[in-house]
Amino acid sequence: LRWGRALGKAHYESRGLIVSQASRTIEEVWVLQLVSLGCLFAFAVTLAVMAYRHMILPLRAKVVAGQALLERQEKLVSLGMLAAGVAHEIRNPLTAIKGALFLQQRKFQPGTPEYADARLAEREILRLEKIVSDFLLFARPSELQLTRTAADAPLREVQSLLAPELAKNGVQLILEESPPVQILVDSAQIKQVLINLIRNAADAIAHSGVVRLRARPARKRMARSDTEVVILEVADNGTGIPPEVEKRLFDPFFTTKEAGTGLGLSIAAGIVQKHGGAIEYQTRVDYGTTFGIILPQTTG
C-alpha cells in the first residue's frame, strides 16, 4: 500500500511537472511565434521598401521623365509648325526681294557705290536665308533614318567634303586611324553634327592650325548604366572657349560669330540626344577644344 501511495504521489508530481513544463513550452512557443511574426513583418517591410526604391520609384521616375519627354515633343511639334509657318512667310518675300535686287543689280557697274550696296543687300539676304533654314532644322528635326555603319565612315565623308575649303584658310583637317567599331545612326544627321562642330573648330583657329577627327571606343555611364560607346571626336588647337562663353554654349541664338545664327550647337545637341547619346567637351583657353559625340556602340 505504501509503495502504491509513493507511486501515486510520484505520478502526480511528474504529471504536474510535465504540465508546468508544457505550459512553459507553450509560452515559449508563443514568444517564438511573436518573434518570428515580428521578423516576418520586418522582412516584409524591408522587402517593400527595397521594391519601392529599386523598382517602383525608377518606374515612377520613368513615367515622369516620359511625360516630360512627351510634353517636350509636343512643344517641339508646335514649335516646328510655327517655324514652318514663319519660314514660309519669310521665304516668299525673300524670293521677291532677291528677284528685285537681281533686276536692279544688272544696271550697276562694278566699282560704283550702288553696286557695293547691292552686293551688301545680297549678302544680308543670304544671312536671312541661313537663319530661316537653321531655325527650321532646330525646331523641326526630321525623323531618324537609322543604319548600321562603321564609326569612322561619317568622319571620312565630312573630311573629304570640308578639307579643301578649310585648307584655303590654313586649317588642316586630319582623320586619324580608328578601330573597327560600329554605330547605329542617321548618317546624314550625324554628318550635320560633325559639320557644325568642325566649322566651330575651324573658326576657333585664328591663322593656321589643325582639326583632328577620330572615333574611339569607350565605356561611359549613360542612363544609369555603364554602356559601351563610341566617341566621335573633333579636336582643334584653337583659342579654346572662354568661361563666359562656356556658360551659354548650348543656348539657342547665342553666338560669338559675326554671321552666325547661334543654332549650330543647339541643333547638334538635339540630333545627338535623339540618338540616345550626348555631347561632351574639354576646353583650355589658348590650347584648344575637343568636342566628343558619344553614341551607343552596336554589336553584330
Add this chain to the structure above:
Amino acid sequence: MSAAAKILLIEDDPGITNTLQRVLAEEGYEVAVEKRGDNGLARAATEQFHVVISDLKVPGTNGLEIVRQLHAAQPRLPIILVTAYGTTETAIEAMKFGAYDYLLKPFDFPP
C-alpha cells in the same frame, strides 16, 4: 526659236509674280500668271505652254495635285515646283508625280 517660249506661272504671292514675271520677260520669255491652282490647270488645258512653274501651296488646287494632273494629261510638259516649305518628303513626292524639278524659295537668279 521663232516665237518666245511661253511659261505659265501659278503663284499667289504678288511680290514673286511681279519680279519673276519681269526677270523671265527680260530673259525673253512670255509669262502668263494664274493665282489659283484650279485656274492654272484650266488654262494649261486650253493654252499651250512650254514650261509650267507652280508654287506648292496655292489656293484652289495644291502644287502636287497640279503636277499629278498636268503630268498625266501632258507627259512631255516640264513642270517645276517651287516651295518655301522644303522637306525632302515633298521633293521626293513631287518627282514621283512627274515634276521636272523642285526649287526651294528663295531661289537664286544666276547672273
